[in-house]
Amino acid sequence: MPVIEVKNLHKTFIRQDGTKIEVLRGINTSIVKGEKIAVIGPSGSGKSTFLRCLNRMEEPTGGEIIFNGEDITKPSCDINLVRRKMGMVFQHFYLFPHLTVRKNLTLSPVRLKIMTQDEADAKAQELLARVGLADKIDEWPDRLSGGQKQRVAIARAMAMNPEVLLFDEPTSALDPEMIGEVLDVMKELADSGMTMYLVTHEMGFAHKIADRVLFIDGGVISEEGTPQEVFDNPQQPRTKEFLSKVLHR
């Protein structure tokens, strides 16, 4: 059974002047436990919007998202409970600058009474060691480098013991020399069996870790398959054009 099943997902933004922009025009896809799916596509294609609809950071305007058998787009669904199980990592990290790294990781589990402060502290310690930042537990976020911030952000998402992690261009805001350390952490997560959606421009990384690649263009999945299929032998002209632009610079 898939962990997440997306059926005919639509998202239409309404601008302030009343014009409508149809960003997602019927997305159908699913992810099974332990699967890693890379989502690629040109800017403005709707790939980030797709990801943000999965935990309803954006409200879908049509279609269904079935998470563990429950349609989470229904009004009766408590989205806060769903989000505990669906971690998200943002392009710009969004660490809480007024809290130490420790508090960044423990705020939610403790507040939601999932763990005691002691349990959460232990978990934070363990996760930070896992992302290679054990010595930063009492540091302030503003004293960390971009790569360190993003690793803390990943640890923060992991602190909730999520079933799925959503990565929204996690390396796009990083200095080139810091991308590697973040990708290493994500690789380790992927190898440990985490279920992951990854919106990215890192084609090499997507090729390496993804089980499947979705190419989104114009609000629909215009091509999908294994990394070998999509990257090495794309069928659609649009996919070929896009890949030739990003791969052979």
Place this chain on the structure above:
Amino acid sequence: MRNNFFNKHDACLTSRQGAGRGDIVLGLFGLFLLYLLYSSGFFTAAAWQDFNRRFYQNFIKDQRYMMLVDGLKATLFMTSGATLIGLTVGLILSVIRVAYKGGAKIPLLNKLANTYITVLRGTPAMVQLLIWNFTIFASARNLNTQYIAILAFGLNSGAYVAEIFRGGIESIDPGQMEASRSLGLSYGDSMRFVVLPQALRNVIPMLFNEFIAMLKETSVAGYIGIDDLTRAGQNIQALTLEHSQPLIMVAIIYLVIVLFLTHVVRKLEEWLSRGRR
């Protein structure tokens, strides 16, 4: 940060201008005052004796300085009380407005908050004070008028503080709210633990300025019969038939307090901007 954009009073006392230039201007102004005093014969021995005699009349005799001390107490009491009310009301109003903008379905509350802010900011604080005292609480004879003043000034201040808080909340990256929500925290929890602490930190200097402004604003409390610092000066005037010394003394006391508080704000700003917490 939009420094003092929402503040009703000018911020020249708390903005950081070149200290050197300010000192020169102050010095020139002082010299000018000295010249005026000199040319009016102030530095003659007779004038000096006269000054001392009046000073004794105004402040020493019958312990009249106690009138100023009591007045100052009333002023500080009202200012503190009104600031507390202002902070509370302002916080509530701003959260209502921000929550409504963020998609909460509270159109009626939002309308009420907007109306409140429009009316209280659009009418003079003194008129509001008079209305509270002579209309709304006209029949409440036993109520200490100082409490009426605290209520009037506090509710008035709340409208301004609401705008300060709103600016502070809106200055926080929306990503902070998103990150918090993505961890499963509710909107209220995210506001309380993530957004508001950061917003508050950003607006502390402006809130302090509001407190300073309030200190000066309470000087109209005499209109509803409160013996605040200003009124104390007038009361001394009435006793000694002196036209200048009591009021100038009152002005000096206000100035000293404001300068002190301004200094505190500056230190606070420095402390807040130095590194991270």
